[in-house]
Amino acid sequence: xxxxxxxxxxxxxxxxxxxxxxxxxxxxxxxxxxxxxxxxxxxxxxxxxxxxxxxxxxxxxxxxxxxxxxxxxxxxxxxxxxxxxxxxxxxxxxxxxxxxxxxxxxxxxxxxxxxxxxxxxxxxxxxxxxxxxxxxxxxxxxxxxxxxxxxxxxxxxxxxxxxxxxxxxxxxxxxxxxxxxxxxxxxxxxxxxxxxxxxxxxxxxxxxxxxxxxxxxxxxxxxxxxxxxxxxxxxxxxxxxxxxxxxxxxxxxxxxxxxxxxxxxxxxxxxxxxxxxxxxxxxxxxxxxxxxxxxxxxxxxxxxxxxxxxxxxxxxxxxxxxxxxxxxxxxxxxxxxxxxxxxxxxxxxxxxxxxxxxxxxxxxxxxxxxxxxxxxxxxxxxxxxxxxxxxxxxxxxxxxxxxxxxxxxxxxxxxxxxxxxxxxxxxxxxxxxxxxxxxxxxxxxxxxxxxxxxxxxxxxxxxxxxxxxxxxxxxxxxxxxxxxxxxxxxxxxxxxxxxxxxxxxxxxxxxxxxxxxxxxxxxxxxxxxxxxxxxxxxxxxxxxxxxxxxxxxxxxxxxxxxxxxxxxxxxxx
Amino acid sequence: xxxxxxxxxxxxxxxxxxxxxxxxxxxxxxxxxxxxxxxxxxxxxxxxxxxxxxxxxxxxxxxxxxxxxxxxxxxxxxxxxxxxxxxxxxxxxxxxxxxxxxxxxxxxxxxxxxxxxxxxxxxxxxxxxxxxxxxxxxxxxxxxxxxxxxxxxxxxxxxxxxxxxxxxxxxxxxxxxxxxxxxxxxxxxxxxxxxxxxxxxxxxxxxxxxxxxxxxxxxxxxxxxxxxxxxxxxxxxxxxxxxxxxxxxxxxxxxxxxxxxxxxxxxxxxxxxxxxxxxxxxxxxxxxxxxxxxxxxxxxxxxxxxxxxxxxxxxxxxxxxxxx
Numbered sequence: 001x002x003x004x005x006x007x008x009x010x011x012x013x014x015x016x017x018x019x020x021x022x023x024x025x026x027x028x029x030x031x032x033x034x035x036x037x038x039x040x041x042x043x044x045x046x047x048x049x050x051x052x053x054x055x056x057x058x059x060x061x062x063x064x065x066x067x068x069x070x071x072x073x074x075x076x077x078x079x080x081x082x083x084x085x086x087x088x089x090x091x092x093x094x095x096x097x098x099x100x101x102x103x104x105x106x107x108x109x110x111x112x113x114x115x116x117x118x119x120x121x122x123x124x125x126x127x128x129x130x131x132x133x134x135x136x137x138x139x140x141x142x143x144x145x146x147x148x149x150x151x152x153x154x155x156x157x158x159x160x161x162x163x164x165x166x167x168x169x170x171x172x173x174x175x176x177x178x179x180x181x182x183x184x185x186x187x188x189x190x191x192x193x194x195x196x197x198x199x200x201x202x203x204x205x206x207x208x209x210x211x212x213x214x215x216x217x218x219x220x221x222x223x224x225x226x227x228x229x230x231x232x233x234x235x236x237x238x239x240x241x242x243x244x245x246x247x248x249x250x251x252x253x254x255x256x257x258x259x260x261x262x263x264x265x266x267x268x269x270x271x272x273x274x275x276x277x278x279x280x281x282x283x284x285x286x287x288x289x290x291x292x293x294x295x296x297x298x299x300x301x302x303x304x305x306x307x308x309x310x311x312x313x314x315x316x317x318x319x320x321x322x323x324x325x326x327x328x329x330x331x332x333x334x335x336x337x338x339x340x341x342x343x344x345x346x347x348x349x350x351x352x353x354x355x356x357x358x359x360x361x362x363x364x365x366x367x368x369x370x371x372x373x374x375x376x377x378x379x380x381x382x383x384x385x386x387x388x389x390x391x392x393x394x395x396x397x398x399x400x401x402x403x404x405x406x407x408x409x410x411x412x413x414x415x416x417x418x419x420x421x422x423x424x425x426x427x428x429x430x431x432x433x434x435x436x437x438x439x440x441x442x443x444x445x446x447x448x449x450x451x452x453x454x455x456x457x458x459x460x461x462x463x464x465x466x467x468x469x470x471x472x473x474x475x476x477x478x479x480x481x482x483x484x485x486x487x488x489x490x491x492x493x494x495x496x497x498x499x500x501x502x503x504x505x506x507x508x509x510x511x512x513x514x515x516x517x518x519x520x521x522x523x524x525x526x527x528x529x530x531x532x533x534x535x536x537x538x539x540x541x542x543x544x545x546x547x548x549x550x551x552x553x554x555x556x557x558x559x560x561x562x563x564x565x566x567x568x569x570x571x572x573x
Numbered sequence: 574x575x576x577x578x579x580x581x582x583x584x585x586x587x588x589x590x591x592x593x594x595x596x597x598x599x600x601x602x603x604x605x606x607x608x609x610x611x612x613x614x615x616x617x618x619x620x621x622x623x624x625x626x627x628x629x630x631x632x633x634x635x636x637x638x639x640x641x642x643x644x645x646x647x648x649x650x651x652x653x654x655x656x657x658x659x660x661x662x663x664x665x666x667x668x669x670x671x672x673x674x675x676x677x678x679x680x681x682x683x684x685x686x687x688x689x690x691x692x693x694x695x696x697x698x699x700x701x702x703x704x705x706x707x708x709x710x711x712x713x714x715x716x717x718x719x720x721x722x723x724x725x726x727x728x729x730x731x732x733x734x735x736x737x738x739x740x741x742x743x744x745x746x747x748x749x750x751x752x753x754x755x756x757x758x759x760x761x762x763x764x765x766x767x768x769x770x771x772x773x774x775x776x777x778x779x780x781x782x783x784x785x786x787x788x789x790x791x792x793x794x795x796x797x798x799x800x801x802x803x804x805x806x807x808x809x810x811x812x813x814x815x816x817x818x819x820x821x822x823x824x825x826x827x828x829x830x831x832x833x834x835x836x837x838x839x840x841x842x843x844x845x846x847x848x849x850x851x852x853x854x855x856x857x858x859x860x861x862x863x864x865x866x867x868x869x870x871x872x873x874x875x876x877x878x879x880x881x882x883x884x885x886x887x888x889x890x891x892x893x894x895x896x897x
Contacts, residue, residue, distance in 0.1 A: 126850060169705075
C-alpha cells in the first residue's frame, strides 16, 4: 500500500500517489488540462507549454505534465493569466502548422483543432512559418509532411526509444528540426511508432486507398481483402465502440459492402505460420541448429535485424508472415480451386502496421512472378475508406468471412498481442512433441501482458524450451546484446517492434496508449477463450490445406518460407 | 566546517556566470548531496555577445582557474572535472591548459557554438552525449547532475576568485567587459560595488554624447539610459555603450533576435516561435507593443528555461526607453 498524497486542485481535495504528476491526478479526476506533446509512452518533455498551472505559494507557472505532486500542494488549472498564455502558445503553434485538415490521419479526432476551438484562437493570426517545407517519404510506408510539424519531437523520442534513431535534429535556418538521419548506419524500419506519437498528423502512413478503390471498380480485377488478427479489436474505436470490442463480423460485412469479392481472415494463415514455425523450432532444437530462433512475422523487426544486426539473420525463422502466406495461398490454392486467373487477383491486406507496406514489396516473396499481396491498408485507412463510403461499422450486421479462409483457431487470433505467436507455437510444439497424443497446456498467461521482456521455460518431456518475448524494438536491441554474451540463454525469441505487439502497431487508431493497448489485447484473448478450437493443428482448414496443397516440401517452401539478406540504407535524403 | 567554505561565506562571493547565486551555498549543497561519484564542471562557454572576460581570465590567469577547480574537487570529493569551453577558447587555450592540468583528472570539452549549450543542464546533456536540450528542474544539478551524479558547476571567474579567496587574496573585485562606442574597450578588474557611472569614469570611458547602455550581457542584458547609471553592473558584468543618435535600433533588435533564434534549442513554443514572430515584426519595422507584449509575457512566464524567460527584457527595454 503506497502512501497517498493529498493535494487540492481548484479548491477540491484529491489524492495521488508518490511519483504522480499533477496532470496524471487531474486526468484521473476528469479535470481537463490541455496538452499536445504529452504521451504516456514518453518521458514528459514539457515543450508545448499548454499544460501550465499555478501552484499556491510558488512563483511562476508550472507544466503539469512534468511537475510531481507534493503533500498539501494547491493547484489552480484555470485563470485569466493561464488562459491568455495557453492561447498565445496555441496561436504560435498554429503559426508553424499548415492545416491540411481534409486529408489528415487525425481525422475528426484532432486534439490540436479542438483546442483551437476551446480557446477561441485565430489559427491564422500569423503567417505560416513552414510554407514550402518538404514532404518526405520513408520507404513505401510513412509520409512526413514537415510543414505540419510543431517541433514537439515526440517522433524523435519514439524512434530513439525503439532503438532505431533514424530521426535526428538538424539546423535549418536557425531552427533545429526533425530530419531523417544522414548517417549511413541509421535507417527507418517502418514501424510507424513516430506516427502514433505525432499530435498533429505530420506523420502518417502512405495512403493506398486510391489504388484500392481503382482496383475495386476495375472489372478485370478480382479484389480479395484479408484482415489481420489484431484489427478485429481495434477498428471499432474509429466508430466510437469501446476499446477491445470484437468487430470481426462487422469488418467482413463492411468489406463486402465496399465491393470485396472475398473477405478472408489472416488468422487462418497465422495457424499455418504456427505449424511451420513450431516444426522449424523443433528441428533446430533437436538437430542443434542455429538457436535462439527469432520470430519473423514483424517486418519492422526483420528489417531491423537485416540492417542493424545482420549477424543474427540466420536466427530468423524462414517462415513467412501470416499475411504473406495467405496472399500466396489465395493466388495459388484458392485461385486454382475457384478457377480464377491469379494475375487478376488483387489481394488487399488490412494490417495494424506501416511496415507491412514495406514487407509486401520484397522481391524474394514472389510466387510464380506474382507478389502475394498487392496493397496494404492500415486499420486507420480502412476506417477512412469505410467513412468515405458512409459506412458506420457500429451499425453493420456482422457477416461471416469467406471460405476457404474464414475460420481461424484461437491460436491464430492471439497473434495480434505480444506473446501470442509464442503461445500459439508452444501449443503446437507440445502437441507435436507428444506425437499428437494430447492437447497440452493451452494458456500461458505468464507470456501475456505489456511487460517489455517476458521470459519463461517450458518443459515438454525431455525437452526444455527457454523463451523470451520482447515488445518494443528498443528492448530487442538489449536482448541481442544479452545473446551475444550468453548465446545459450534462450531457444526461442518473439520480437514485436511495437509496444504490446500488433495491437499497438504503427497503423492502429489514434490515440494509442498503454491503457488502450491492454484493452485491445484483452479483446483478443477473450475471443480465443471462447473458441472451440484453440490449437492450430486441430483446425479443419489447416488439416485440409496440408492434405490437399501443402503436401510436399517444395510447395511448402515456395508458399510458406523465405530468406533474408543484409540491407543497405534505403532512405537517403 | 571546511576552511575554504568559511572563507567563501565571509567573502560573500556570488557566481559570476550571470545568475549571481551565493558560491558557498552552492558548494555546500554539493558537499551535502549523496552520491558515490561527484563532478565539477567549469563553465567557460561564455557565449553571449559583448561578454569576453572569461576568455581574458583564461588567457592571463589559467593557473588560478585550474587551482580553483582543484580546490572544488577536493572539497566536494569529486573524482573528475570538466572544463567546458566554447570552440574559440578551446582552440586558443587548449595547449596551455593541458600543460597546467598535467595528469589531473580534468577533461577539456569543446562546446557546440549554440548559446543554449552554456545552460547548466544542457552542458550535462552534451557531455553525456545527449540532445542539446535543457532538463526539467528540479532535480537541480547539485543533486542530480552530470551522469546523474551531484555536480558543482561554476563559471571561469568564480573558480578564479575561489582560488584567490583561498589564498586570502580577494579584494571584492570582479571583471567587467566594456565595449561599444567607448575609447578604451577591454576587460577591467574593479571593485564589485562600483556603480556603472563610476566604472565608465574610472576606465576613462564615460561618453561625451547622449547614450544608452546594455548591461549584463549583449543579448539578455538590461537596457539603461544615461540617467540610470547609479546601479552596479549585474549579470555577466558587461557594459556596452551605444550612441543614442547613431544607433540603428532595428538592427540591434534584429541582431538579438537572430542571436536567440540561432542559439536556442527550439524545444519550447514561446522561445522558438515567439522570438521568430518578434523578429518578423522588427524586420518589417512594425513595432506595436499591443502585439508584442503578449509574446513578451509568454516568453517570460511560459518558457522552459532561463534563456527564453530572459529574452523579452532587452526588446521591451529598448522599445519603451529609446524607440518610443
